[in-house]
Amino acid sequence: xxxxxxxxxxxxxxxxxxxxxxxxxxxxxxxxxxxxxxxxxxxxxxxxxxxxxxxxxxxxxxxxxxxxxxxxxxxxxxxxxxxxxxxxxxxxxxxxxxxxxxxxxxxxxxxxxxxxxxxxxxxxxxxxxxxxxxxxxxxxxxxxxxxxxxxxxxxxxxxxxxxxxxxxxxxxxxxxxxxxxxxxxxxxxxxxxxxxxxxxxxxxxxxxxxxxxxxxxxxxxxxxxxxxxxxxxxxxxxxxxxxxxxxxxxxxxxxxxxxxxxxxxxxxxxxxxxxxxxxxxxxxxxxxxxxxxxxxxxxxxxxxxxx
Ligand code: SF4
Numbered sequence: 001x002x003x004x005x006x007x008x009x010x011x012x013x014x015x016x017x018x019x020x021x022x023x024x025x026x027x028x029x030x031x032x033x034x035x036x037x038x039x040x041x042x043x044x045x046x047x048x049x050x051x052x053x054x055x056x057x058x059x060x061x062x063x064x065x066x067x068x069x070x071x072x073x074x075x076x077x078x079x080x081x082x083x084x085x086x087x088x089x090x091x092x093x094x095x096x097x098x099x100x101x102x103x104x105x106x107x108x109x110x111x112x113x114x115x116x117x118x119x120x121x122x123x124x125x126x127x128x129x130x131x132x133x134x135x136x137x138x139x140x141x142x143x144x145x146x147x148x149x150x151x152x153x154x155x156x157x158x159x160x161x162x163x164x165x166x167x168x169x170x171x172x173x174x175x176x177x178x179x180x181x182x183x184x185x186x187x188x189x190x191x192x193x194x195x196x197x198x199x200x201x202x203x204x205x206x207x208x209x210x211x212x213x214x215x216x217x218x219x220x221x222x223x224x225x226x227x228x229x230x231x232x233x234x235x236x237x238x239x240x241x242x243x244x245x246x247x248x249x250x251x252x253x254x255x256x257x258x259x260x261x262x263x264x265x266x267x268x269x270x271x272x273x274x275x276x277x278x279x280x281x282x283x284x285x286x287x288x289x290x291x292x293x294x295x296x297x298x299x300x301x302x303x304x305x306x307x
Contacts, residue, residue, distance in 0.1 A: 015094050015119075016067035018143045019269075021251075021281070022241040025073035030099055030128040034160050034189055037073065044243050047080040050114045056087035058245070058260045067097040067118055076102040081112040088300075089116035097121040100130070100142040114150035122146075123185075126163055126170070133251050141175045147180060153180035159208050171211055183213035186220045189228060197221045225279045233269045240281065252276035 027043035028035070046055065059066055068088055075081055075128065083109070086296055088094060095118045098105070122143055124136065133139055146153050146217070155174055156165060167184065174182055186208065187196050198219055209218040221224050232238075235249035245261035248254045249268075253276045258264035 016065050018064045018237045018239075019241045020241055020247070021069045021071065022136065023072065023243060024070045024075050024176040025078045025228040026243065027077055027094045028074045028099070029077060029101055030074070031123055032125045032128050032158075034158060034187055034191075041187070045074075045078050045165045046243055046245070047078055047084055050118065052080055052084040055261070056090065056092075057265070059088065060091050061263065062265055064111070067090070067095065068092055069097075069099070071097040072127060074099055074102065076104050076108075082107055086111040089113070092116075093118050095119050095121065097123060098126055099123050099129075100139055105142050106145060108146070109149045109151075111306060112262070113149045114152075117151050120146055121156050122153055123158070124170075124174075125158065126166075127160070136174075136177075140179065142217060143179050144177075152232075153181060154177070155179055155212065156185040157182060157211070158185050158187050159204075160187045161194075161196065164204055164207065167211065167245055181213065182211075184208045184211040188220075197223060203299065214283060218282070220282055225282045226277065227274045227279050229278065230274050231271045233271055236271050238281070239266070239267070250276070251280040252278060 012252065013155070025043070026037055026041070027045070040133075072078075075096055078084075082104060084094075085094060093116050094098055096114070098120065101247045105243050129139060131138060143153050143155065146296070156172065157163075159167065163170075171182055189196060191203060197220060205218065208221055212218070215227070231267050233254070234253060239247050239257060240249075240251050240252065241260065242249050245259050247257040247260060247265050249257065253274075258266045259267075
């Protein structure tokens, strides 16, 4: 198991009590075999409808200091993404998930201080990356550039079954190249007629857990992300948002909380018990559950013991 203290540090930050996961765009230059995003409709970009200044003002008007977790699509391919990042980070913090292909990444430090970025999740999508960057040199160059500029970079490696045989070698190669943080990211979906994570073998679970930085990874691998009945921040201090700014409690329980851009966003006044059968927001779960104590929940109290 890799160092999980990293994860605790970045989520339990005193400057951002409220977190929002925002699927900012549906456009991506990669076409990964395991991607769940529907890329058939024309690409939508929020920055074509609203200016970066207006979007930031909408977040400011909530009166909340946000950690805004941006995912896509590929955010760096969105028009005015750098300007949007600059405006948002005047009052808030960002997490960004990116495949690090666009060269605008090199301009990012001109727009945003590393102090305002919780983490840059650099996704190494091996099947697509190999086609354009066979030795991952361009990917590594951008990771090292961002690291040297002071950003926290974590390489995410999707555990698609055909990659399991090379994963450890790839991790060793990245580490030797100077990359400080990397983690295995569980593949959810179908491969060769089998459903994952249900079909991972015990050996594969052990391998992935060993390479994972987040302690919840093993719960995902073992399909143990059921938190029904446990108090959760979702809907109170954690939210998920679509491209158009519609805010929902979480991705497993889509209770609407208004819209950020028309000013109708309204959080619940307190935490409520989880009522979903399965938590998709598991990477945040350790921190959105049991928030008052601000320490990891005692999972062993609810997860059945292995036989
Ligand atoms: S599904 Fe996950 S994020 Fe949603 S309420 Fe339950 S524990 Fe919280």
